[in-house]
Amino acid sequence: MICSFFVASWTGVVKYHGPRPSRRPKQVFVANHTSMIDFIVLEQMTAFAVIMQKHPGWVGLLQSTILESVGCIWFNRTEAKDREIVARKLRDHVQGADNNPLLIFPEGTCVNNHYTVMFKKGAFELGCTVCPVAIKYNKIFVDAFWNSRKQSFTTHLLQLMTSWAVVCDVWYLEPQNLKPGETAIEFAERVRDIIAHRAGLKMVPWDGYLKYSRPSPKHRERKQQNFAELVLRRLEEK
Numbered sequence: 001m002i003c004s005f006f007v008a009s010w011t012g013v014v015k016y017h018g019p020r021p022s023r024r025p026k027q028v029f030v031a032n033h034t035s036m037i038d039f040i041v042l043e044q045m046t047a048f049a050v051i052m053q054k055h056p057g058w059v060g061l062l063q064s065t066i067l068e069s070v071g072c073i074w075f076n077r078t079e080a081k082d083r084e085i086v087a088r089k090l091r092d093h094v095q096g097a098d099n100n101p102l103l104i105f106p107e108g109t110c111v112n113n114h115y116t117v118m119f120k121k122g123a124f125e126l127g128c129t130v131c132p133v134a135i136k137y138n139k140i141f142v143d144a145f146w147n148s149r150k151q152s153f154t155t156h157l158l159q160l161m162t163s164w165a166v167v168c169d170v171w172y173l174e175p176q177n178l179k180p181g182e183t184a185i186e187f188a189e190r191v192r193d194i195i196a197h198r199a200g201l202k203m204v205p206w207d208g209y210l211k212y213s214r215p216s217p218k219h220r221e222r223k224q225q226n227f228a229e230l231v232l233r234r235l236e237e238k
Contacts, residue, residue: 003044010166018172021046025097030123031133032195033105034113035146048103071100094128112145113137116201119188131175132191134198138167171198
C-alpha cells in the first residue's frame with residue numbers, strides 16, 4: 001500500500017506484462033537497476049524481500065522498520081565481512097517455502113536504462129530457479145535514472161513527484177535454470193542477455209562497482225580476459 005502511494009505521487013503509469021510472481025521455495029527474481037524506485041514499482045504488485053545497501057536518514061528508518069517485516073536483507077559495501085553473512089542469509093531465505101520471493105538487482109548499482117553492466121554472480125550460485133524481470137522507463141516526461149553521486153534520493157523523489165508522469169513497463173520473463181556444464185558467470189550473462197533483449201538495453205562489459213572505486217591495471221586485464229573468453233565461447237556455441 002505504501003509503495004502504491006509512492007507510485008501515485010509520481011503519477012506513475014506502469015504496465016506489467018507476464019504472470020505475477022508467486023511465493024515458492026528455491027527461486028530468486030533478478031532485475032536490471034535504474035533507480036531505487038525499481039523496488040517500489042515491483043513491490044506495489046508483489047511483496048518481495050529485497051537485498052539492498054543499508055542507507056542513512058529516512059530511507060534507513062524505513063529499512064529498519066517497515067521493510068524488515070517482509071524479510072529484506074541489508075548489507076554495507078564497505079564491510080568485507082558482510083559478503084559472507086549476506087551469502088548465508090540468501091541461501092537460507094530461498095529455502096523457506098513461507099518466505100516472500102527474493103528480489104536481487106545483480107548489477108549492484110543504478111545504470112541509466114540505456115545499458116546493462118555485468119551481473120554479480122551471487123544470485124546465480126544459490127542452486128535455485130532464476131526469474132528474470134526487465135524494467136524499461138520511458139523518458140517522455142522524466143528520466144527515472146538516479147545518479148547517487150550527484151543527487152540525494154530525496155531530491156530524486158521530488159524530481160519525479162514534480163514531473164508530469166513516470167512511465168514504465170515491467171516484464172516478468174520465463175524462469176531460467178543452470179544448464180549442464182554452465183558456470184555461474186555464464187548463467188548470469190545468459191540471464192542478462194534475456195533482460196537486455198526484452199528491455200532494449202545494450203550490454204557492456206563494465207563492472208558497476210567502477211562508480212565507487214578505481215580498479216588496478218591487473219584487475220582490469222583479468223576482467224577483460226574473462227569477458228573475451230566468454231564471448232568466444234558464445235560464438236562457438238552459435
